[in-house]
Amino acid sequence: MPSTICVSCRGERSAALVRPKTSEPYCKICFFQAFEREIHETIVKEQLFKPGETIAIAASGGKDSTVLAYVLKLLNERHSYGLNLVLLSIDEGITGYRDDSLETVKRNQQQYDLPLIILTYKELYGWSMDEIVKAVGRKNNCTFCGVFRRQALDRGAMKLSVNKIATGHNADDIAETILMNILRGDIARLKRCTSIITGDESDDNEVSVIPRCKPLKYAYEKEIVLYAFYKRLDYFSTECIYSPNAYRGNIRTYIKDLERLRPSSIIDIIHSGEQLIVKPTTKLPVQRICERCSYCSSMPICKACLLIEGLNKGIPKLGIGKTERYRKEMQQKQDQCCNDQSLCHCMKEKLTVTEQN
């Protein structure tokens, strides 16, 4: 029978939970302190923020972003980081999932007293996720959502003139991403995915990308759930209805099994990922600018423009799978998707923002 004394305060309070990261018994107070302290140490050690910066917290209403918003606000006050915090939310247009979680974000805005901005796929790209899934089917839709969301966050952040974006990626997410990149053979992403802050290196990038950081990089998903539960934080906990067939599911199961065998596996995978060095002779994509929308891209036309083109022309597989043929066709054809009536995001003036303040 394991001891029921909290290992941190050694008996001042009786243990209420077993900490997933270390498998040791903790009382609630000490767990909160340990959890918050570790995030603070990550922020300080990796020098994520500078005083006076405006940080956009990517808020989805889920547990990770809710806990991130709560903890960042708390640490900002407790340790005087001197940051201005803003909530930035993206509405992909998934009925029964996103509309509910957005209500949660609006409540968070009230509860944490932070300004909130919401952007929708429909106004940015002309397509909502429900419409995309109808056109593409159930298998490759996560690609669309992920590519669009990344650009949406950047566009929202640029509009608001923030200095950095903070996302709620936790240790489990990063471990999954590392393994996924190995299984996909994506050596370029493998190199970047363990960085806690990306887009900060100002080498010869012509396009300034807004840096994004992951303060929760070393926090276990289970601990985030426990923290949110004990603190009675308001979050939305249903899985996206389109995700069950995703490839990532296989790896997620594997990691959950690993965690059951050896709880430190998740941090061990992150350590492994950080040790990987890519051969300098490997061919890596070069960053340039999309010819259509001037966003950063590794190809002449960025992935988002490619995907939209495919959707608008009725060939939804355009950005997925063999692209050589289609890309050649496209470069020869006239620009057919962007006319005055369309809401394609190439039309920059059409960017409307729903401000809630």
Added chain:
Amino acid sequence: MCQVNEEDDEIFQALKSTINKTPTNRKCMSCGEDACVIVRIADPMCRKCFEEFFIHKFRSTLSKSNIFGRGEHVLIAYSGGPSSTALLHLIAEGLSVNARRRLQFQAHVAFIDESSLYPDAIDMREKVIDRITNQLHYPLHIVSIDDNLDNDNTLKELLFQQTKSLTAREELIRRRKLKLLFDIAIREKCTKLITGDNCTKLAAQILSDMAQGKGAHVAIECNLTDTTNDLVTIVRPFREIMSKEIAMYNRLNSIESLQNIDISTMSGIQSSIFKLSETLVNDLQRQFPSTVSTIFRTSDKLEKNLKSERCDLCCYPLDLDEDQSLLSDQDRIKLIHQLFDTRSNSNDPVHVCYACRRLLRDVQPNLQSNQE
């Protein structure tokens, strides 16, 4: 799906839907004869072409980098399993007098006898002797896994009573075997050690190593020639050959492998990290046939770190700083000196890499002590 190189999987998915239920006579892709086996994604081959393909792959891997010097002494690690049996067979053919571009090294064979750990595997020693000495006539070096230890029960006790998890047991045995193979090679003045690690096993090993914190060594463990040890270079000629191809080759040539029991035989698929990884790789490979080769290709693009200090437990380069890798627990230091690093002075400081440090946490060197 979700692969950077998706063409292979698309071909596979397309084929799956067009093939009807009745058996079809596929023709060999090279010569048009009736096919007997499907290689890689969807390439049918007849027996002759398959064997040529297989043997050619093996020989070209070996001769591509001019690895072996004339008359060099080479140690072949034999475990009795299908890969090492196929390896022996191919090497025997390559060394035979009428072989095309005959191999020019001197072969020795090493076998590590683990029968003290598994009571069911008693006959292995005799079978191996029969096969190697009587049939192939190569010098055979058999070493027991508890070679040079105080008494025969030290290792057994360590593994079954002091080690908490199957993962840790597997890893300890793996490191111990490698150490013993190096010792034999050095003793017999062999400068190369050939192992039968195939692509499928290496892919599972990569994932398993990532899960244990051994990411720094993934780049080294998949190399054709591995120069971690200064005196003995490891060579892996089967690194691009799948286990299915080896099984087919063995079957076509009626090559029988010996039953090989190891520590995780008959334990469930969730019993150790390696087993979990192996299951994942096999399951994914069934749905996406390019999985194993993609994992392998990814690891091939990685570079090893150039630290010169080695871990005293696994002999690979350290991935931690000096102060973090230093081991302070006296019992564990003694353990390492006894089992893994018998040559150095017992007063030298002991350094271990991240994965070995994690491994040691699962081992209680002293039964009485309760601390980690």
